[in-house]
Amino acid sequence: MNLFKHYRILPLTALLGSGFVASLDNDGALAQEAGKAREAGKAEPSGKTVAKLALPATDDGLPGAGPIRRYEWFEKLWLQRRTEWQAEKATHQGAVVFFGDSITQGWGKGFQGKFGDALLANRGISGDTTRGMLIRLEEDVLTLKPKGIVLLMGTNDLEEKAEPKTIADNLVLILNKIREYDATIPIVLCNIFPASASKARPADKIKEINNRYQSAVKGNTQVTVIDTWTLFADEKGDAKPVEFPDLLHPNAIGYDKWAKAIRPVLEWKHLIKPSDEQSGAPEAGFRSLFNGKDLAGWCFRPTTDEDKKSREKWLARDPNAVVWPVIESLIEFKNKEATTDGRYVASNSRLVVTSPAEGRRIQQLWTVEEFGDDFQLRLEFRATPNADSGVFLRGKQLQCRDYSLAGPYKTLQNYKPQEWNQLDITVKGTTARCLCNGEVLEEAFVIPKSGPIGLEGDRGHMEYRNIWIKIEK
Numbered sequence: 001m002n003l004f005k006h007y008r009i010l011p012l013t014a015l016l017g018s019g020f021v022a023s024l025d026n027d028g029a030l031a032q033e034a035g036k037a038r039e040a041g042k043a044e045p046s047g048k049t050v051a052k053l054a055l056p057a058t059d060d061g062l063p064g065a066g067p068i069r070r071y072e073w074f075e076k077l078w079l080q081r082r083t084e085w086q087a088e089k090a091t092h093q094g095a096v097v098f099f100g101d102s103i104t105q106g107w108g109k110g111f112q113g114k115f116g117d118a119l120l121a122n123r124g125i126s127g128d129t130t131r132g133m134l135i136r137l138e139e140d141v142l143t144l145k146p147k148g149i150v151l152l153m154g155t156n157d158l159e160e161k162a163e164p165k166t167i168a169d170n171l172v173l174i175l176n177k178i179r180e181y182d183a184t185i186p187i188v189l190c191n192i193f194p195a196s197a198s199k200a201r202p203a204d205k206i207k208e209i210n211n212r213y214q215s216a217v218k219g220n221t222q223v224t225v226i227d228t229w230t231l232f233a234d235e236k237g238d239a240k241p242v243e244f245p246d247l248l249h250p251n252a253i254g255y256d257k258w259a260k261a262i263r264p265v266l267e268w269k270h271l272i273k274p275s276d277e278q279s280g281a282p283e284a285g286f287r288s289l290f291n292g293k294d295l296a297g298w299c300f301r302p303t304t305d306e307d308k309k310s311r312e313k314w315l316a317r318d319p320n321a322v323v324w325p326v327i328e329s330l331i332e333f334k335n336k337e338a339t340t341d342g343r344y345v346a347s348n349s350r351l352v353v354t355s356p357a358e359g360r361r362i363q364q365l366w367t368v369e370e371f372g373d374d375f376q377l378r379l380e381f382r383a384t385p386n387a388d389s390g391v392f393l394r395g396k397q398l399q400c401r402d403y404s405l406a407g408p409y410k411t412l413q414n415y416k417p418q419e420w421n422q423l424d425i426t427v428k429g430t431t432a433r434c435l436c437n438g439e440v441l442e443e444a445f446v447i448p449k450s451g452p453i454g455l456e457g458d459r460g461h462m463e464y465r466n467i468w469i470k471i472e473k
Helices: 026-039 047-053 072-088 130-140 155-159 164-181 203-216 228-232 252-268 305-317
Strands: 096-100 120-124 148-151 187-190 223-226 298-300 344-347 350-353 363-371 374-383 388-393 396-401 421-428 431-436 439-446 451-459 462-472
Touching (some): 047 072, 072 120, 072 130, 096 130, 130 164, 148 164, 148 252, 155 203, 164 187, 164 203, 203 228, 228 252, 374 388, 374 396, 396 421, 396 439, 396 451, 451 462
Parallel strands (some): 096 120, 148 187
Antiparallel strands (some): 298 363, 363 451, 374 421, 374 462, 388 396, 431 439
16 A cells, blocks of 8 residues: 555644644655655655554553644654655764754754754654654664754643643653663753743643753753753743744744754764854963863862851752762862863863753862962853853852843843853952953952962853963062
């Protein structure tokens, strides 16, 4: 039986009803792929192959729990997309796979040019649920021997009345299956984007799922979570029409923000090439505190008594709120590309503060050298959404975060979210004047008389580069 002829017109613009427009009807898409296969000297997919790719007729014996969509349009689209991918399988070996639903499908094959010439594979199917993704994970993703995987899932489960626990449980099954295949594949897990109660996706349910996702991956070093919910949510926790015209799917503005949000982690994991290489020699009079290659000149210092007291108070309120290691003796990292726990890494000429597997982990990296003279400190930083870090000046912390989301300087006009920003700090005596991209953060920040420069990690992924100092004597 020729299964191709039974799938003809796919009226996606009408049946999705959510602002997402797919191109090509099934008949045309399948015919095009068959033509490509013939031109490449390959056989057309057999009826047996197509039957294997089609949505199973019943839920019986399928892994996971929760909804599997069985609308006619969805069954047609499921087969169309998966059949197209068969012709691409050879060329997508070793790709970074974006795995998800219509929001992922909306990237298109070229990913809007956001990630340069990286080998990427789009494995999004509009309307898919977490259980549907679990069913097709092996054939659509793992057979590509992926270099990395970007996940976004769960919003359609809500529309089908699935409970947050069920959705999170399916995520765990997907992650377990990836780990069983290869525990070294980097996984970037994006929080479910905000939507609207009018789309059967209320903010409280989305937040609950994202919290369950975070709990599910706690301690899993294979997974890096990106806070794409906070990135897009308005004050009520819903999508913003300027970025999500239908309150569900991002427009060009939304996709640009999403690309910037995940780019630092993709670059750090060497899944895509760095977008720019602007690390260079220090300006006249300055010298570098970070050589761009390793952590020479940096160390862990013993935890102070003051920090130990703060740690005890914090953990007394909530033992699970944060991980806060206690360092008992000085540990230097000369000729080391990473700290002993992997929290701080020299990569791509950047000093990376990695996103902690625990969700939050308070830790500082210090210069071995201490500074008692007046100085100018200049550095560049980039933060993933809602990331929290800090720069220590002789031991006192200046907050260095994704300011627009994490504060405390939320009204800055020149701050560029998820892009490179510059701190300029001038220290005279025990007072520091602190600027970000030319705007004042602190006019007279009081600091100790002497001490090291430090960087703190709390949550999220932070990067620093061109860390230069000029001593004024």
